[in-house]
Amino acid sequence: MGASIxxxxxxxxxRREMTRLLRVPIQAFVAPWISALLFIFIFGYVVGGRISQIGGHSYLEFVLPGIVMLNVVNAAFLQSSSQVYFARFMRYVEETLVSPLSYVEMISGVLVTVVFRSVVTALGILVIAALFGASSVAGVGEFVFWVVGVAIVFGLLGNLVGLWANNFEQLTILNVFFITPLSFVGGVFNTIDMLPSWLQWMAWANPFFYFINGLRHSMIGFTEAPELLGIGVTIGLGAVMFVIVWRLYAIGYGLRE
Amino acid sequence: MCEAPSHFYILQNNEPTIQAMTPALSISHLRKVYARGTVAVDDLSLDIAAGDFFGLLGPNGAGKSTTIHCITGISTVTSGEIRIFGVDAVKNYREARRRIGLSPQEFNVDTFATCRQILDWMGGYFGMERAERKRRAEMLIEKFDLVPHATKQFRELSGGLKRRVVLARALIHDPDLLILDEPTAGVDVELRMDLWRYLQELNHDGKTILLTSHYLEEIERLCRTIAIVNKGKIVQHGPKNEFFTEPGGLEEAYLRATGATPERIAAAAGR
Structure with a gap:
């Protein structure tokens, strides 16, 4: 096999996936921005106005990183799962299978679009939040790490589901039963110590907690967990997911007959 | 005529002659078993000489498309070896695939993409630079009379136009081995004739062509070497003229090789 890229x-x-993505701008970008606007307005502005500060920050500033992370996760997962599934469903994945592309190139091609969609979604939400006076980013590099890192993790997870799913129903299962519930209990709206004591251990076992906590630290400097632990969890998950997805491509799972 | 070929044919003075040199395609003991246990290809061996126009005939489900899918990487190989111009198509798949162009039986295209995008993207997958992609794409768009349809989405095209786009896509990177899986299925007579002429031109220019078809007339007219596949095995194989040394020609040979009843063979002979 030629080693060159x-x-x-x-x-x-x-280019192909960007073209496909930009065919549906309302679905890809406007929908999550409207959803984020509603979250910011209701939870941050209306309800948050009646909640005292958390760690020296307004409630809106506290929930904003969680809202951004929810949408980054959704954007990444939906982009890659639908990208891979539709390529299989419409069979144009065969165009890449018969061409001299390596599996790493195929996976990377998916991930670049995933990161693009996630970053644009996140930036749009920051602009919306700025209208409500809450879009501070304390550490830009750290912010970029969390948005890009989490997008890659969920881009790979979506890739895996896109390979596995055999119908549209299966495509949504993981999102409905795992991603959304885990992200909501991962500290979007509350700190860990607001949870009942018997539930707090669950937060520490929930990777979403580290993602949201990390992004929150990058934006307002507030943290409930050691930074390095969260970074380690994210890089570890990304590496494990990449190896799994690469292996599935190599054996042709869901791709080759 | 032979069974279980271990050699291949090359043209000399326009006549196929047995030769030993690096073939364009060499399949050795290929076996493909699907997950549910269906044996689609069973110990199939085949060599195609560089420059040959090779016809693969067989009834539905004989294993023709599965063989093609194994050659091109759409299917995994259960066992056996496939070499493209001497390069292992599994171990060195990137190098092997650079030399193959595939026009599949079923349309495997992003139906929302335009003709021009389909050709451009395919050229890109093969690593062609922008200027070269554009030059080849425009040449093929013109060659296949697709100029008025170049900016239309694939889903907007008629069956015949779709077939042309897929054929042009197979040629975008100027492959040495062109694999055509029923390229004229659902195509009207006029276009079929045009395609035949074009395929003959390509073969004349040195491209090796592997063609599968249900049309005996097509195989008879275009191919110099023919193999008949049935139940995943090659049951008859040889230069075209050998099929015509027996009474009934290719049609009878095909019916006999695919296990048709004596009554059916007799009926065909009586026509």
Whole structure:
């Protein structure tokens, strides 16, 4: 196998997926921005106005990182799962299977679009939040790490589900039963010590807690867990997911007959 | 005529002759078993000489498309070896695939993409630079009379136009081995004739072509070497003229090789 990278091939996958993504701007960007606007308005502005400060920050500032993270996770998962599933469903995945592209190039092509969609979604929410006076980013590098890192983790998870799913119903199962519930109990709206003591251990076992906590630290400097632990969890999950997805591509799972 | 071929044919003075050199395609003991246990290809061996126009005939479910899918990487191989111009198509798949162009039986296209995008993207997957992609795409768009349809989405095209786009896509990277899985299925007579002429031109220019078809006339007209596949095995194989040394020609040979009843063979002979 030639070891050199097929850059033109990789860029072509990215161009193709960007073209597909930009065919549905309302679904991809406007929908999460409206959803975030409603969250910010109701929970942050209306309800939050009656809640005292948390760690020296307004409730809106406290919940905003969670709202951003919810949408980053959704954007990443939906982008990659639908991208991979539709390529299989419409069979145009065969175009890449018959061409001299490596599995790493195929996976990277998916992930670049995932990161693009997630970053644009996150930036749009920050702009909306700025209208309500809450969009501070204390550490830009850290903010970028959390948005991009979590997008990659869920881009890989979505890729896996896109390979596994055999119908549209299966495509949504993980989102409905795991991603949404875990993200909501991962500290979007509350601190860990607000939870009943018997439930607090669950937060520490929930990776969403580290993602939200990390992003919150990058935005307002508030944290409930050691930074390095969260970074380690994210990089570890990303590495494990990448190896799994790469292996599935290599054996042709869901791709080849 | 032979069974279980271990050799292949090359043209000399326009006549196929047995030769030993690196074939364009060499399949050795290929076996493909699907997950549910269906044996689609069973110990199939085949060599196609560089420059040959090779016809693969067989009834539905004989294993023709599965063989093609194994060659091109759409299917995994259960066992056996496939070499493209001497390169292992599994171990060195990137190098092997650079030399193959596939026009599949079923349309495997992003139906919302335009003709021009389909060709451009495929050229990109093969690592072609922008200027080269554009030049080849425009040449093929013109060659296949797709100029008025170049900016239309694939789903907006008629069956014949879709077939042309898929064929043009197979040629975008100028492959040495062109694999055509029933390229004229659902195509009207006029376009079929045009395609035949174009395929003959391509073969004349040095491209090796592997063609599967249900149309005996198509195989008879275009191919120099023919193999008949049935139940995943090659049951008859040889230069085209050998099929015509027996009474009944290709049609009878096909019916006999695919296990047709004597009554059916007799009926075909009586026509």
């Amino acid at each position: 097929n850059w033109v091939g990789l860029l072509t996958i990215i």
